[in-house]
Amino acid sequence: MAIKDYIRERFFPHIWCPGCGHGMVLNGLLRAIEKIGLDKNEIVMVSGIGCSARISGYVDFHTLHSIHGRALSFATGIKMSRPELKLIVPMGDGDALAIGGNHFIHAARRNMDMTAIIINNRIYGMTGGQHSPLSGYGTMSATSPYSNIDNDFDVVELSVAAGASFVGRTTTYHTKQMTDILGQAIIHKGFSVVEIMSQCPTYFGRKNRLGSAIDMLEGFRKNTTPIGSKAKQKDPDLIERGIFVRKKMPEYCDEYDKIIKRAMKGN
Amino acid sequence: MVEPKLKEHVINRNWCKGCGICVYFCPKKVLELDAGDKVVAKRPEDCLCCKLCEFRCPDLAIEIITDQESE
Ligand SMILES: Cc1ncc(C[n+]2csc(CCOP(=O)(O)OP(=O)(O)O)c2C)c(N)n1
Ligand code: SF4
Numbered sequence: 001m002a003i004k005d006y007i008r009e010r011f012f013p014h015i016w017c018p019g020c021g022h023g024m025v026l027n028g029l030l031r032a033i034e035k036i037g038l039d040k041n042e043i044v045m046v047s048g049i050g051c052s053a054r055i056s057g058y059v060d061f062h063t064l065h066s067i068h069g070r071a072l073s074f075a076t077g078i079k080m081s082r083p084e085l086k087l088i089v090p091m092g093d094g095d096a097l098a099i100g101g102n103h104f105i106h107a108a109r110r111n112m113d114m115t116a117i118i119i120n121n122r123i124y125g126m127t128g129g130q131h132s133p134l135s136g137y138g139t140m141s142a143t144s145p146y147s148n149i150d151n152d153f154d155v156v157e158l159s160v161a162a163g164a165s166f167v168g169r170t171t172t173y174h175t176k177q178m179t180d181i182l183g184q185a186i187i188h189k190g191f192s193v194v195e196i197m198s199q200c201p202t203y204f205g206r207k208n209r210l211g212s213a214i215d216m217l218e219g220f221r222k223n224t225t226p227i228g229s230k231a232k233q234k235d236p237d238l239i240e241r242g243i244f245v246r247k248k249m250p251e252y253c254d255e256y257d258k259i260i261k262r263a264m265k266g267n
Numbered sequence: 268m269v270e271p272k273l274k275e276h277v278i279n280r281n282w283c284k285g286c287g288i289c290v291y292f293c294p295k296k297v298l299e300l301d302a303g304d305k306v307v308a309k310r311p312e313d314c315l316c317c318k319l320c321e322f323r324c325p326d327l328a329i330e331i332i333t334d335q336e337s338e
Contacts, residue, residue, distance in 0.1 A: 003327070012282050013326060019286035023325025031322070175322040213325075214291045 003030040006040060008060050015054060019213025021172040021198030022052050025090070025119050028175050028196075030059070032182035043086045046075040048100065050092035051125040051200075061088075069099030072107040075114050083253040086186060087114035093134040094124045097153055101133070108162035108191050112252035115185045115192045116164075118155055121200035129203030140207040155195040156244050165190035167245040171197040171220035174241060181243060190251055197224070197239070271316045271333035276308035282328035289320035289329055298329075 007030065016022045033043065043061040047053035049068035056063040062085070066074040075087045096104050096118045107116070123141055124130040131141035136152035144150075159167045166188040168181040178196060185192035199205060199216035210216050225231045227242035276298075285304030290296075295313040298306050298320060306329060308314070318331045 007327070013284065013328075016325065018284035018325075019288060020325055023327070024323060027322065027324060027327060030327075172323075175319075179322075213286050214288055217288065217292075217323075 003027075003034050006030050006033060006060055007058055011058055014058055016051060017200075017202045019199065019201045020051070020125075021121060021196075021200070021213075022055060022119060024172040024175065025052075025117070025178070025196055025198060026055055026058060028172075028178035029055075029088075029090070029117070029182055031179045032186065035179065036183045036187060038086060038186070042084075043088060044075070044078055044082075045088045045090070046071045046078065047090055048092075048095040049126070050095045052090060052092035052119045052121075053095060055090050069095055069101075070103060071095065072100065072103045072114075072116065076107065076110075076112060079112055079114055079253060080256070083113070088117065088186065089114060090117040090119060092125070092132075093118060093120040093122060093155075094132040097133050097155070097158075105158070105162040108159055108164040108193065110252045111163065111165050111191045111249050113189050113191070115182075115188075115194065117182070117185075118193065118195045119198045120155060120195055121198045121204055122152075123200050123204040123207075125200045125203055129200075129207055135204075139204075141203070142207070155193070156240075159193040159195075160245055163191075164193045164245065165247050165249045166192035166243070168193070168243045169195040169197070169239070170241050171217075171224055172199060173217045173220040174224075177241060184243065184246075188246060190247075190249055269335075271335045273311060273314045273316055274332040274334055274336075276311060276314070277330040277332055278306055278308070279326075279328045280305045282326045284326055284328075286325060288323050288325065292319055292323055294319070 045056045046064045047056040048071035056065045071089050075089045122134045129142040131144045139148045170177045185194045201213040224241050225238040227240045283305045290298045297310045297314045299309040301307050316333050
């Protein structure tokens, strides 16, 4: 399998629990990169902290395992200095939208060319199952033992409102769609967000009595539907999958280059 | 297009964690977990080469090699 050329085999088997969605995202992402034919040396993967963030250790690209919530900030710095490189930033829901929420909305607003992947397992896996801003009302976690009273974000609506120029959503069950959307997001010039609904069987699954990883994957199949489907009209609770936004907008590094040129002329 | 023909299931027993995702989602029930909770191809003759197991494996532990794979 050619995707093996993209990983650091010496670090396998990986640390994720049996059935964890993070490995499925790694699998789909490697296939997307293989399909669009990127060279390893063109890619920089930047991650923060969390089970999900460990993904950067396993890929044989340029990689940076940075600090919690700030992966996009590190990525911004790299992109500003080396705009020819492709930035891929996988984040957990906590990493991206709890501690990293402010960085996330402003990165989206700037429209710098990079791909933010939000692996949404609705919990803090790494630290033992505390609730996240994506857990949602009524869910159980280590920090909401009598059930959570916080409402959750809608990652897609939040990203659209913050100004991302590409916004997609899929799940770990829908592997072909995952590979397809990730590929398109990486090719898109501008700030791309892909939400991947994923399973943490160890904490979110267990605390919410959702069964095994397999049962959770079946849940993604049953509870989601393609954008604009008839099923959605019948059952508004279904979560839509697909590409919600894809628009051409001025890209930040390009604009910055223009500013440099304008400033040089002024001298 | 000619249907791909199975050459073999390449299973990395060191990487497989026995989650059973491939076993459950295989449309032809080709795969099983053995006594050590590692996947084995029990009925390879039924394999459709759809590669759903390979695409879904969280551990990158199973690979379908067909006669159409270029070396
Ligand atoms: C500044 C800082 N605050 C808190 C932590 C502790 N911490 C480590 S990972 C994590 C959350 C992980 O959850 P998520 O980002 O959703 O990823 P997952 O583990 O579920 O993949 C937290 C709070 C930290 N490492 N650094
Ligand atoms: S704790 Fe949850 S998120 Fe972390 S590796 Fe295990 S299943 Fe995955």
